[in-house]
Amino acid sequence: MRRRGRRNVAVELERSLRQLGLTAGYALTTETFDHGGFSVHIFKTTGDTRDAGYFRASDASGDYAWQAGARPECAETLSQVKLIEPRIRSFWLVRGVALYDKKLQGRGFATTIYKVLMDEASRHGAVIGPHDCFKLGSTSSDAKRVWNRIGGKAHGPWRWNPALLP
Numbered sequence: 001m002r003r004r005g006r007r008n009v010a011v012e013l014e015r016s017l018r019q020l021g022l023t024a025g026y027a028l029t030t031e032t033f034d035h036g037g038f039s040v041h042i043f044k045t046t047g048d049t050r051d052a053g054y055f056r057a058s059d060a061s062g063d064y065a066w067q068a069g070a071r072p073e074c075a076e077t078l079s080q081v082k083l084i085e086p087r088i089r090s091f092w093l094v095r096g097v098a099l100y101d102k103k104l105q106g107r108g109f110a111t112t113i114y115k116v117l118m119d120e121a122s123r124h125g126a127v128i129g130p131h132d133c134f135k136l137g138s139t140s141s142d143a144k145r146v147w148n149r150i151g152g153k154a155h156g157p158w159r160w161n162p163a164l165l166p
Contacts, residue, residue, distance in 0.1 A: 012116050012119070013028060013030060013040065013112070013113065013116050014028065016112045016115070016116065017109065017112055020107060020108050020109070020112065025044060025045055025046045026042055026043065026044060026045060026052060026104075027042075027043045027045050028040055028041070028042055028043075029041045029043070033058055033059075035058065035059050035062075036058060036059030036061075036090065036092060036121075036124055036126060037056075037057050037058030037059050037092055037095075037121075038056075038057065038058075038117070038120065039054065039055065039056040039057075040054065040055045040056075040113060041053075041054050042054065042099075042101070042104070044101065051100060052099070052100055052101035052104060053097075053098050053099040053100050053101060053104060053109075054096065054097070054098055055094075055096070055097050055110075055113050055117075056094070056095040056096045056097075057092050057093065057094045057095055057117050057121075057128065058092060058093070058095055059090055059091070059092050059124075059126065060091055060092060060093040060134075061089075061090035061091055061126075069134050069135040069136060070133060070134065070135070071132070071133055071134070071135055073156065073157075074129060074133035074156065074157055074158075076156075077155055077156025077157065077158060078091060078127070078129070078156075078158060080155060080156070081127055081155045081156075081158050081160075084155060085153075085160070085162065085165070087125055087165040087166060088125060088126065088127055088160065088165070089124075089125040089126065090124070090125060090126040091126055091127050091128070091129060091158070092117070092121045092126050092127070092128045092129070093128070093129055093130070093131055093133060093134065093137070094114075094117070094128065094129075094130055094131050094139075094143075095131060096131070097110065097113075097143060105142075110142075110143070110146045111146050111149050111150060114128075114146055114147070114150045115150050115151070115152075118150055118152050118159050118160060118161055119161050119164055121160065122152075122160045122161040122162075122163075122164035122165050123164050123165075123166070124166075125165060125166050126160075127158040127159060127160040128158070128159050128160070129157045129158050129159075130143065130144075130147055130157055132157075133157055147159070
């Protein structure tokens with residue numbers, strides 16, 4: 001079951017993207033999932049109005065396919081994270097990202113979305129990890145560069161913002 005985006009995620013994204021000068025000519029729709037996670041769709045508002053990109057992440061804690069198909073190094077470091085930071089209760093995986101509009105690339109758009117994701121996950125007592133923590137998953141070289149720029153506390157592939165944990 002899904003519900004419309006929480007105001008804090010949508011407002012935080014809009015504010016961050018406006019500061020980068022990336023909102024002109026684009027509109028965002030944000031959706032937050034009851035089980036944890038959210039999606040963002042980016043649309044052009046001028047000229048060609050088709051999809052400009054999307055971003056999706058969700059709670060994978062109860063995902064038995066992930067547990068059966070987790071890369072050993074990700075599962076091991078996740079166990080360590082829970083020992084390092086006992087307030088961590090779950091984990092979210094990035095499920096898909098695409099920026100079709102080349103004007104959005106290389107300007108901090110994805111980095112901003114990943115930072116918002118990390119903060120939102122942390123508010124729910126979760127860490128975030130890349131899709132390639134799943135044996136069938138993949139993370140592009142561009143996405144790996146973004147992961148290295150988002151900051152937060154890190155252990156292995158996992159990231160979180162300790163100041164926002166409940």
